[in-house]
Amino acid sequence: MKKFCTAAATALLLLQLQSQGQTGISAKDSIILEHGAHRAGNRTDADMERWRSLRLGQFIHWGLYAIPGGEWKGKTYNGAAEWIRSWKEMPQADYDNLYKQFNPVNYNPEQWAQQAKDMGTGYMIITTKHHDGFCLWPSKYSRYTVAASPWKKDIIGPMVTAYNKKGIDVYLYFSIIDWNHPDYRASLKTPADSLANSRFKVFVKNQLQELLLKYPTVKGFWFDGTWDDSWKNDGAFSDELEQYLQKIHPGLIIGSRLRADEKGARHFDSNGHLMGDYEQGWERKLPEKFADIHGNDWEGVMTIPENQWGYNAKWAGHIKTSNELIEMLVKSTSLDGNFVINFGPKSDGTFRTEELQRMQEIGQWMKTNGAAIRGGGYAGFEKQDWGYYIRKTGTDSVFMVVCNVPVSGSLRVKLTAQTTLTKAAYLDNPTQPLLPEVIGKNEYFLHLDAKNYQTPVVILLQTNRSSSGDNSHFEKAKT
Numbered sequence: 001m002k003k004f005c006t007a008a009a010t011a012l013l014l015l016q017l018q019s020q021g022q023t024g025i026s027a028k029d030s031i032i033l034e035h036g037a038h039r040a041g042n043r044t045d046a047d048m049e050r051w052r053s054l055r056l057g058q059f060i061h062w063g064l065y066a067i068p069g070g071e072w073k074g075k076t077y078n079g080a081a082e083w084i085r086s087w088k089e090m091p092q093a094d095y096d097n098l099y100k101q102f103n104p105v106n107y108n109p110e111q112w113a114q115q116a117k118d119m120g121t122g123y124m125i126i127t128t129k130h131h132d133g134f135c136l137w138p139s140k141y142s143r144y145t146v147a148a149s150p151w152k153k154d155i156i157g158p159m160v161t162a163y164n165k166k167g168i169d170v171y172l173y174f175s176i177i178d179w180n181h182p183d184y185r186a187s188l189k190t191p192a193d194s195l196a197n198s199r200f201k202v203f204v205k206n207q208l209q210e211l212l213l214k215y216p217t218v219k220g221f222w223f224d225g226t227w228d229d230s231w232k233n234d235g236a237f238s239d240e241l242e243q244y245l246q247k248i249h250p251g252l253i254i255g256s257r258l259r260a261d262e263k264g265a266r267h268f269d270s271n272g273h274l275m276g277d278y279e280q281g282w283e284r285k286l287p288e289k290f291a292d293i294h295g296n297d298w299e300g301v302m303t304i305p306e307n308q309w310g311y312n313a314k315w316a317g318h319i320k321t322s323n324e325l326i327e328m329l330v331k332s333t334s335l336d337g338n339f340v341i342n343f344g345p346k347s348d349g350t351f352r353t354e355e356l357q358r359m360q361e362i363g364q365w366m367k368t369n370g371a372a373i374r375g376g377g378y379a380g381f382e383k384q385d386w387g388y389y390i391r392k393t394g395t396d397s398v399f400m401v402v403c404n405v406p407v408s409g410s411l412r413v414k415l416t417a418q419t420t421l422t423k424a425a426y427l428d429n430p431t432q433p434l435l436p437e438v439i440g441k442n443e444y445f446l447h448l449d450a451k452n453y454q455t456p457v458v459i460l461l462q463t464n465r466s467s468s469g470d471n472s473h474f475e476k477a478k479t
């Protein structure tokens, strides 16, 4: 009997282990979930490796909201320009007729792609359909599309082609919330609501399938508008949808904002495991330290002004400078994340000068220093007073990105035991080495050239270490 019990227990344990392997849950999990995370740890396939290496992205919010640009009948809307339809001062019928004016005669996707390329962008995300429901592609499942506008033509196809031609990957933003669709329900209160919701789910699936078939080179979806009860309380559907999309388009990248588990938990399932391919909740804020990311791939999305994604004619409040955006990009890279800067083109298809200027200035910096960003990641230690360390993934090359030059002009670099600094040089001037001053055991000062630095300066370090596999040979210097 005892023997039998042990055998049964072993079999049960084996069974459990097997199912855990399939679902990505671990023995510590308190809840058994059918629609929780299906994988433990980050994806390691080539598509995900590529996404991870690109680091800098361009987000574009473009749609009918660019026409009012945050104003209606002389009044200014204080919210985010792309939300103007929800403002009581703007009759919804007025908004829903804006498509009759959508005619971006200066839309030049080749130029957009060139500008993005010049900024140093590795990938871009375009709003195929925002909350208003207006489709920038001629969807056969909707009448509320570019096809009904004076412009008539597809916006998305030429954009995908132009960006791909420049080597930039394209991701499609898609809002589940759809203010235009008669079957969209935020919550399901009656049997009629449930019926409408069932029809809506078919519609969503059709549109997504259509996008993948029409634009087969896209690399992923960027989902949004998934916070309403109707969506959150249907974890089975978002799970099925994710699997369906990745089946028809292997390698497709989908962030954590799409799904909910069967208990309504979003991004992270009820056991705390990330759902989807990367953490997609870093919006207009960034993690502070490596511990904040829990080892997950992540992406931060950032607006240049405060909370404005679509075109707003009057930017109010603080507008981020190129240097601030560069520092955020550096910080994200140093914490193993991607950084995506948002742009809101005007309704005629051109970018405002403030945005063009930032694209150019960031591009200028990326031209010299992009080697520290692309393929860069966490170096094994935290932020320093002078800035950030970034490691070229899988190598002994470590970049110091100096965002704050000390008044002394001296940067402290402390290595761990068994590690020596073999070389330090400005990234933009590799033949002129910086001679380190030894100030302690494996501890150095690098004396910067006295000059007025206008943008973050990058120093490339080469190190020599006797042990292998140890990543952490620099540590925060004690000051």
Ligand code: JFZ
Residues within 6 Å of the ligand: 061, 080, 082, 083, 224, 225, 281, 283, 301, 309
């Ligand atoms: C959403 C949209 O409502 C907005 O218009 C824009 O498209 C943005 C990228 O996404 O807004 C959000 C969504 C999530 C958070 C904040 C704003 N969030 O998680 O903090």
